[in-house]
Amino acid sequence: MNKNKKTILITGASSGLGLSITKLLMQLSEYILILTARETSLNRFEQENIFESNNLLIRPLDVTNREQRKKVVEEIVDKFGCVDVLINNAGFTYRAVIEHVTEDEKLKQMEINFRAPMELIRVTLPAMRKKREGLIINISSVGGMMAMPTMAIYSASKFALEGASEALWYEVKPWNINVVLVEPGFIHSNSFLKVRMTPLSKNELDNQNAPYHFHYKYMANFIEKMMKLSPATPEKIAKKVLKIIKAKNPPLRVRATLDATFFAMLRRFLPRKFYHWFLYKNLPGIKYWGQ
Template identity: 50%
Template sequence: MIQLWYWFKRRTPQHFQPVILVTGCSSGVGLAIADVLYTQFQYRVIVTARQGSLHILREKFKESDRFLIRPLDVTSNVEREILVKEIEARWGCINILVNNAGISYRAVLEHMTESDEFHQMSTNYLGPVALIRLVMPKMREAGRGKIINVSSVSGMLAMPTMSSYSASKYALEGMSEALWYEARPLGINVSLIQPGFIRSNSFKNVYYTQKSKPDEKGEFTGLYSDYYKNMAPFVEKLMSMSLTNPKAMSDLVLKVIQTENPPLWIPATIDAAVFYYLRRLVPRRLLLPLLFFALPKSHLWNAKYTKRRFR
């Protein structure tokens, strides 16, 4: 339904095979994007995953002269440079970069370490930015290109127990907005795909820190246990109720690839569209208390500490 918004959809005939690089293709949306591009013979495609997950792609897809499977840890400077150099030597230029790779920590801010924060930011922000820097020179020479960054509704409105994930997506969105201005005169389009909750099992792939992970019995304990006990099933429930699955997301990414001048902001699910306009139309001083009230049992979180004062 969200795809009906593509009134701006404008196509021009292509007289060459654009080269598309997609990151984070071992599961979820990334795997769905790889699946849909596998059947699009008008493109030359490179799908990537970390070395330990590469077997998933090799078992599902067969390489050809237009479809390559390559290892890529987006946090590795060496792997990024090797891959981009190989693609440019083979095909001359990466025309479309889809920055999809990402991870999510489930931890309150107090439970994150500096190492955890760097892992989150290097995967969701620093790695994608470094890839953009590597592909832009050849895009400039060609006078055209697309950079598609897969963001999140958490890049619009933050959620408790996901502070660092939200920070990484806010950073990605801020960078993309600035880059939109910088790249536009060069013939390069920049777009942010902003999904909300997607019906998938990705909630099982979250990272826990040493302090946020459940105990041996799978139970959360300690000061922030109320947050974890309520937010984890809440997110899982919203994902199970979502009308959007990874296939719908991959179809949307394909539409953006095929659209001549796609917009910067593209809410990709109904809830993302709702949050997109709530953020712009409702004052924050009203919106945040409203959202807090909507969280499960939030009025009981750490009740014994609420408004406690020492003199």
């Protein structure tokens, strides 16, 4: 393997956006890819005809596992000197109102979407600082700039990721290390099928007389519809990620879809009181909520 090539470590690379990023970068010979996924998901690489080669390594990584994080990064540093580009893509979503997320479920959401990427950043930074160069790409969401009902804890995890990433941008800039938040909105994919409901939120959705039943019913239908209608695809967002990798001085935030740009403009220019009223009045099925 050529040590002069840039190394790119991708978490959650076996499906969704991570897989699209992987397939795009595999076409380019100037990078060495280190693809990671949970042990139980590694077979997906073979299903997608992705195998190890001179420019590609596949490693098991549960992002919440301290030893696995350390082992993967140490191997890259030993072989290549540094992780040149870290793409924190692994994550998941709970669909649940605040009342329906237990303490353990809250911790799990924050552990995977916030603490794990921060810890992976922490172990990759020493070699980046030594090289005085690097790029950290954190896959965030429109949910990291605006919170929506039934997605509270997911938004909390992405808000935390955004806040820490913004602070990190200032902290590591002296070493020529760039930090970028990629903020997709609705993506045309079947990822809505992978959104997890907690036991409490699932019971509420199934019970038409439950207090939050219509919250779940209308929000889930709305999100599914918007994703199916969205012109944005994982492949298009992967191209934006490649553009970030190639950029000399990428911005801190990249709105990865048109709706993400639209919501950012709303949040920026509308008076806050009107902004919240406007969104509330336009929530799907709002007239049925609370009945």
